Amino acid sequence: MVCVSRFKHQIMLGQMMAIITLIGSLGTSVVNIAMANIQFQEAKIAFDRMYEFASAKPETESQNKSKKFRTDNSSTSLNQLRVENLNFRFPGKSLLLKNINFNVKKGEIITLFGEIGCGKSTLLSILQRFHSFESGKIKINNENWDNTSLYQWREKVTSVSQHVQLFNGTILENICLEENPDAEKVIQFCQEYGFHSFIMEFQQEYATIVNENSTNLSGGQRQLIALARALYSYPQLLLLDEATAAMGRRTEHFVIELLQRIKTDMTIIFVTHRPQLARYTDRIYVIEDKTVSAVGAHEKLIQINQFYKDAFLELVDNQA
Ligand SMILES: Nc1ncnc2c1ncn2[C@@H]1O[C@H](COP(=O)(O)OP(=O)(O)OP(=O)(O)O)[C@@H](O)[C@H]1O
Ligand SMILES: [Mg+2]
Numbered sequence: 001m002v003c004v005s006r007f008k009h010q011i012m013l014g015q016m017m018a019i020i021t022l023i024g025s026l027g028t029s030v031v032n033i034a035m036a037n038i039q040f041q042e043a044k045i046a047f048d049r050m051y052e053f054a055s056a057k058p059e060t061e062s063q064n065k066s067k068k069f070r071t072d073n074s075s076t077s078l079n080q081l082r083v084e085n086l087n088f089r090f091p092g093k094s095l096l097l098k099n100i101n102f103n104v105k106k107g108e109i110i111t112l113f114g115e116i117g118c119g120k121s122t123l124l125s126i127l128q129r130f131h132s133f134e135s136g137k138i139k140i141n142n143e144n145w146d147n148t149s150l151y152q153w154r155e156k157v158t159s160v161s162q163h164v165q166l167f168n169g170t171i172l173e174n175i176c177l178e179e180n181p182d183a184e185k186v187i188q189f190c191q192e193y194g195f196h197s198f199i200m201e202f203q204q205e206y207a208t209i210v211n212e213n214s215t216n217l218s219g220g221q222r223q224l225i226a227l228a229r230a231l232y233s234y235p236q237l238l239l240l241d242e243a244t245a246a247m248g249r250r251t252e253h254f255v256i257e258l259l260q261r262i263k264t265d266m267t268i269i270f271v272t273h274r275p276q277l278a279r280y281t282d283r284i285y286v287i288e289d290k291t292v293s294a295v296g297a298h299e300k301l302i303q304i305n306q307f308y309k310d311a312f313l314e315l316v317d318n319q320a
Pocket of ligand 2: 120121122162241
């Protein structure tokens with residue numbers, strides 16, 4: 001029958017149904033084979049990442065055991081941080097930071113100002129010793145920072161990063177990062193530094209639970225808690241990377257006033273795109289074309305260059 005119908009260029013209904021069913025099941029199998037390759041590639045990337053993470057050397061142990069830290073000057077406080085002719089590149093990439101020079105003393109706030117992608121956050125990461133630089137020097141109190149162990153350096157430095165990371169726990173736990181928090185101590189700290197009234201605005205106050213991805217908090221609230229956490233460790237060097245970018249005016253104003261009040265006890269480096277914030281700091285370092293292209297107080301930078309004049313005045317005008 002089949003042969004006859006083929007010969008006549010005809011197809012029976014049953015045959016047609018059989019062919020369609022066959023193509024349908026074959027099609028699914030072909031798609032599955034194609035998808036298997038994608039899944040394999042994804043698994044390979046995940047495996048590579050896991051391998052990279054698992055094979056990373058524990059930095060603190062290896063560095064702290066080094067003999068050269070016997071003369072650790074960790075007990076001395078950080079009075080001055082000086083970066084001299086620093087050059088940095090990510091492996092296999094072109095130079096990102098070239099001949100970077102700046103210095104900051106205890107009691108000062110300096111601003112690093114620059115266009116997106118110019119290396120501001122990277123510079124802060126270098127200061128936290130997350131990356132090694134290619135050449136140049138970083139000096140602490142006029143001594144090479146190699147004389148300070150990594151562990152002791154990290155005890156002095158705290159940062160509020162551009163992408164705040166909070167943990168699934170109460171606001172209280174997120175501030176003190178302790179397993180058994182001393183609530184009284186944390187609340188006293190918040191009252192002293194002015195965070196208390198902001199935290200009391202939450203429904204469960206200090207006991208408010210922060211979700212897995214902090215989705216129940218606004219960007220500004222997250223930044224405020226991250227700042228409280230950073231200050232709770234009483235750092236000697238505070239690195240703020242766009243730390244007020246998501247805040248409203250009232251909160252930002254509070255932070256600026258707070259920084260002015262506490263700066264006598266520490267050194268603060270503030271990264272911002274916003275000149276109206278930079279004007280409250282002692283010195284502004286402008287990073288442009290991979291290097292520090294201008295240094296000065298807000299007013300001085302307005303005077304010296306049309307570029308800064310435009311950038312700074314435009315935003316100051318917007319604020320008014
Ligand atoms: N881990 C990394 N590996 C390779 N390149 C990186 C890495 N981190 C950052 N970069 C690159 O380095 C450059 C500087 O990045 P960085 O985050 O320091 O800029 P930024 O000045 O902080 O920018 P923004 O103002 O947008 O925050 C960017 O081009 C970025 O893509
Ligand atoms: Mg950045």
